Amino acid sequence: MATWTDSHRALSGRLNLAQLTRTLDLLLLMTAREVKLRYQGTVLGFLWTLAKPLLLALVFSFALSYVLRIKAPGDAPFVLFLLSALFPWTWFQSSIQFSAGSFSNNAPLLKKVYFPRFVLPLSAVTSQLFHFVLSIPILVLLLVIWGYYPGLEWLVGFPLLVAIQLLILAGAVLLVASFNVFLRDLEHLVEVLMTLWLYLTPIIYPLSAVKGKVGHLIYLNPMASLIQAWRDLFLDNRIPGTEIWPALVFAALALLAGTIAFKSLEGQFEIAL
């Protein structure tokens, strides 16, 4: 049993407040560093964040809309239909991919200084959130070009969906990054799984098109109802309602699993790193 106390701060509520502020400071600085380093030395910089969803949308439009002549449900053009899901998906996918190695790649730091370590994978999520928010003006521009005007509903819907996705991601990255310390294969497995996961999420098809007994399994996908909610918000200005309850359940489960994994594995980092 071991206890550490900060003696110059009284053992009261202030102690926790001071620790919380410091943890948030750390998250802020780490996020800023991550944002800065991500595209350092590249010519296009931040544009790479946009390139990923835009190029995917282009290729999917060509294959599905132009070649196979599939029409998007509703009246939205196929590109908008895709992009309204691909932007939030890119935030999800990059966060998980970039955070998988956040413990294992920071061994020198983790072995020398003690700090709230969960900040490391979380900073990958928040820095990707920063990129996601920066890419929203591009989405709005495209929406407006096709005559889709964002409504005031966004002011409620956007923060709400960001919060839910943030919680799911926080749990997921803690889980993946913690296990990756002991099994580096996970990093590579995650990369493959994320590609497959894209097709199992209502991105190139709407959630409503999924029917039948087997189809209902899609609700086991934590991202299914969430991505549909993003699309409803971006295209129809619809504030998410009760239909996103699966996402909330998955957020709670992810946080629980992530915290348990991190708490129980953290003690063994010193040997495995």
Next chain:
Amino acid sequence: MRSPYNEQEVIVLDNVSKRYFLHPQRMGELKTALLHLPTFLRASRARQEFWALRDVSLSIRRGESVGIIGPNGAGKSTLLRIVSRLAPLTKGKLTVRGRVSPLLELGAGFHQQISGRENALLNAVLLGLSRKEAKEKLADIADFSELGGFFDQPMRTYSSGMYVRLGFAVAVHVRPEILLVDEVLAVGDTEFQRKCFDHIEKLRQDKVTIVLVTHDLDSVKRFCDRAVLLNHGVIAAEGKPREVVDEYLSRHFEFSASPTSRGDS
């Protein structure tokens, strides 16, 4: 109810033990583990215990400077790692009161691609300051590290001496209450080394508790109020620096004189 420990005691180890397992072969990869499953299972059973520390009891008071000496593998660094929270202990009880600043390896976590200033800020927050406090210290850190214009250059342009200087500057400016120093002062030029020792001396006068792990027995005699001799994970001697150093030297002399007799404690 009476507090079990004196308030003046800032580090208290009560029968602390630390066990490591030695694996004949590490199977870090899934593929290796699966391909050699029988070996893998046998290996996990054949793991060997190694006690880096055994029932170590030690208490250090506020403002005290304690030198930890002993041969390689005696458990000196493990002790520091446990106190700095980097290694969980296996048995026993540990109480630490006050902000610990580890000087275990200077500049851990510095990133090559960003400037010394940005690294210093992040490092100071890592070591326990808030962002506001860290920003206020930046001028002092820049001054102490003698980096001049390099402070705002990316750290990949730094020489190893500059790297260490910045690391030390950050570590001593985070207002530590407990400073853990592990064999890091043998770096930098003589001039900077003296500056480091002067600064540590100043911290000592400010009632900062210092735990110094080193092979440099002279600095233990010069700086410490007390010395602890570790050998094979147990405390072999404890007391006045001069006496403990003499004890260590005589033991060491005995060891090298008759390598067959490994009689300790």
